[in-house]
Amino acid sequence: MKSAPAGSRPPPLIIDHPPAKRARVSPLGAARHPRGQLPCVDPLGSASRPAAGVVTPPRGGLAVPAAKTGRWTKREDETLRAVVEADAAGAGARDWGALAARAFGGARSPSQCADRWEKVLKLGLVKGPWTPGEDEVVRRAVAAAAGGAPAGSLNWAAVAALLPGRLTKQVRERWQNHLDPHLVKTPWTAAEDFLLVSLQAVLGNRWNEISRAFTGRSENAIKNRWNSKQRRRFLNDAKPRARRASSPER
Numbered sequence: 001m002k003s004a005p006a007g008s009r010p011p012p013l014i015i016d017h018p019p020a021k022r023a024r025v026s027p028l029g030a031a032r033h034p035r036g037q038l039p040c041v042d043p044l045g046s047a048s049r050p051a052a053g054v055v056t057p058p059r060g061g062l063a064v065p066a067a068k069t070g071r072w073t074k075r076e077d078e079t080l081r082a083v084v085e086a087d088a089a090g091a092g093a094r095d096w097g098a099l100a101a102r103a104f105g106g107a108r109s110p111s112q113c114a115d116r117w118e119k120v121l122k123l124g125l126v127k128g129p130w131t132p133g134e135d136e137v138v139r140r141a142v143a144a145a146a147g148g149a150p151a152g153s154l155n156w157a158a159v160a161a162l163l164p165g166r167l168t169k170q171v172r173e174r175w176q177n178h179l180d181p182h183l184v185k186t187p188w189t190a191a192e193d194f195l196l197v198s199l200q201a202v203l204g205n206r207w208n209e210i211s212r213a214f215t216g217r218s219e220n221a222i223k224n225r226w227n228s229k230q231r232r233r234f235l236n237d238a239k240p241r242a243r244r245a246s247s248p249e250r
Contacts, residue, residue: 097110134163200226
């Protein structure tokens with residue numbers, strides 16, 4: 001038997017059976033395998049994952065679409081408004097499950113529809129700037145309701161009832177971010193900037209927790225300070241020092 005000359009390639013391997021066909025993939029991501037062949041097993045288990053936007057039903061059931069999340073579109077607002085206004089039931093007897101199914105067929109949950117209507121689309125809501133008269137109503141109501149108690153324990157719904165069209169959240173945030181006499185509205189100091197950068201490096205964007213370390217600065221003011229145009233300027237000076245202070249000594 002003659003040996004192959006040095007440097008020559010080995011002869012090709014001859015296969016006596018046709019190669020296996022590749023599995024086709026359906027639009028939903030489920031693999032369709034030829035008959036007689038087993039599906040490939042994904043070590044990460046992705047082959048068994050449900051397609052995006054589909055909730056895995058119990059055995060024997062049908063897949064139902066998951067509720068949509070994210071911002072509402074103008075068309076969705078118009079659809080919800082038309083369905084709610086056509087509903088014969090009163091405001092206190094609305095079946096939001098039925099209304100959500102009628103308007104979006106499950107694409108929006110009942111709680112999403114109820115919140116969107118009560119906080120955004122409901123007639124009579126006041127969303128514009130606050131007037132001096134409204135601010136005075138809040139000040140008097142807080143002074144009368146507090147009775148020496150901290151403002152955090154107030155019944156803000158009762159205060160909001162004095163201002164038709166204003167939501168409880170609007171009234172509470174108006175007091176906490178603008179009307180509270182204990183708020184500090186002077187320019188930020190270098191020490192405050194350094195403290196903000198140091199805490200954000202540890203806590204991230206948990207502004208409620210960060211605000212507890214400041215006296216007189218509201219949560220909204222702290223978040224605005226971080227996101228302000230001046231952020232890049234004081235970050236360049238304070239962030240390296242904050243990292244050195246938070247890193248353990250070697």
